[in-house]
Amino acid sequence: MRAPVCTHCQARVGREQHRCPECHxxxxxxxxxxxxxxFEDRGEAGxxxxxxxxxxxxxxxxxxxxxxxxxxxxxxDAPDCFCEACRCVARTPRLADAAERQRWARFxxxxxxxxTGLRQLGLLDSRxxxxxxxxPLFDVVDEGIRGNGTAIVQANPAGPVLVDLARIDAxxxxxxxxxxxxxxxxxxxxxxxx
Numbered sequence: 001m002r003a004p005v006c007t008h009c010q011a012r013v014g015r016e017q018h019r020c021p022e023c024h025x026x027x028x029x030x031x032x033x034x035x036x037x038x039f040e041d042r043g044e045a046g047x048x049x050x051x052x053x054x055x056x057x058x059x060x061x062x063x064x065x066x067x068x069x070x071x072x073x074x075x076x077d078a079p080d081c082f083c084e085a086c087r088c089v090a091r092t093p094r095l096a097d098a099a100e101r102q103r104w105a106r107f108x109x110x111x112x113x114x115x116t117g118l119r120q121l122g123l124l125d126s127r128x129x130x131x132x133x134x135x136p137l138f139d140v141v142d143e144g145i146r147g148n149g150t151a152i153v154q155a156n157p158a159g160p161v162l163v164d165l166a167r168i169d170a171x172x173x174x175x176x177x178x179x180x181x182x183x184x185x186x187x188x189x190x191x192x193x194x
Contacts, residue, residue: 009023009038013027047073056075058074060073061074061086069105070083084128085115103166110176111138139161151179153179
């Protein structure tokens with residue numbers, strides 16, 4: 001896979017960067033295009049694309065702000081301020097300390113990778129939701145039921161996939177993604193996806 005570049009100045013950028021290191025344009029992923037794009041931030045008027053046509057004004061995902069964890073964007077007229085990979089979680093855990101924010105960010109990267117794969121396989125509807133699955137797709141495990149021999153990622157046949165954020169440090173990034181992929185695959189009735 002080719003390394004992303006700033007669509008404004010063509011400088012190489014990282015997949016999770018929020019600003020171009022050369023021209024300082026805002027960077028945001030446009031899931032419908034499957035690419036990282038550069039934007040001019042016009043405040044209340046939204047983010048206007050730089051060097052890309054046909055995508056219109058965008059807004060950063062609601063998880064971009066306070067703890068800039070998600071770098072995906074939504075259409076300015078979208079009914080939800082969260083991107084498809086963030087709105088599928090029942091609740092946001094307390095993000096008081098750096099370790100909690102890091103775990104939440106890792107979970108977010110794995111979800112975004114999962115949603116990219118689901119989109120490529122045609123398993124998302126027009127609103128960016130997996131066909132036939134109710135939201136929320138994921139929920140974080142409450143502190144009171146951690147451990148006890150349960151898996152870090154638990155597929156739930158009828159409800160959301162449960163993720164124990166306090167224990168995801170035991171999984172590498174690829175293992176975390178694979179656990180989410182398998183859990184959603186089971187919910188979709190597939191042996192393996194993405």
